[in-house]
Amino acid sequence: MSVRHFLSLMDCTPQELVGLIRRGIELKDLRNRGVLFEPLKNRVLGMIFEKASTRTRLSFEAGMIQLGGQAIFLSPRDTQLGRGEPVSDCAQVMSRMLDAVMIRTFAHSTLTEFATNSQAPVINGLSDDLHPCQLLADMQTFLEHRGSIQGKTVAWIGDGNNMCNSYIEAALQFDFQLRIACPEGYEPKAEFLAQAGDRVQVLRDPHAAVAGAHLISTDVWTSMGQEAEAAERLALFKPYQVTRELLDSAADDVLFMHCLPAHRGEEISMDLLDDPRAVVWDQAENRLHAQKALLEFLVEPAYHHA
């Protein structure tokens, strides 16, 4: 059987994705009840981080330990990857020693090249194009708070970035309508919009985008790697700040999500995370549970005793 990777939400069927979310809820319940569940004993996840991370690193590392395995943090600064060893060679070697590899990188092609040469499952822990693990957590959080997202309306406010692209894929896979409000020139990549068809609408006015929405999500205006554009972006994105008043224009039961880290006073108002409609802490916690479900799905169960 060929190895499964998780580079994008499109690597799973809609049924598998719903199964992962439901399993994440079950694993959360097991942990809350103090039940020991270690199907990945002796299994090892390698984690390559070319960009900074708090949530992704912690949730994968804690998740592996809780499932009975281990995780190894690999920085390009201390590995041969950072000194120019080809990605394909690293993939050949690393995947012979590891049971899964999580990669946070810049170019999405690094992930696809690694996966092509890997014997072990590869997980996208964020690329310039996509952040699918965050969407597992977001979809779990919506299900827990409001039930199925199928047929609902979601508004993405701000930059058409990696998170936005993953929301487009989620709209297709989880069957909801997505309205994106972004400044001209900051739309999501055309290839993602093209595959979404009329499932996704791009607007300029955030108020029009949130009208009747059941979920509003945003992200930083300057993603990792775009620091040189920060001042220009700050000025351009000003009308796209998500505020309590903006949430008031949405459905009465709207939820607000942000993948974090958040910049209060920029993409969100100073008080937004204190609003009861914001579920960002549950969302962040669910990275742990949803990714444990993903690891269980991708990594073969424990070895047998000799």
Ligand code: CP
């Ligand atoms: N949301 C998210 O991926 O956070 P980190 O950058 O802290 O991993």
Ligand code: NVA
């Ligand atoms: N769009 C952000 C997400 C961080 C989790 C970035 O790429 O920096």
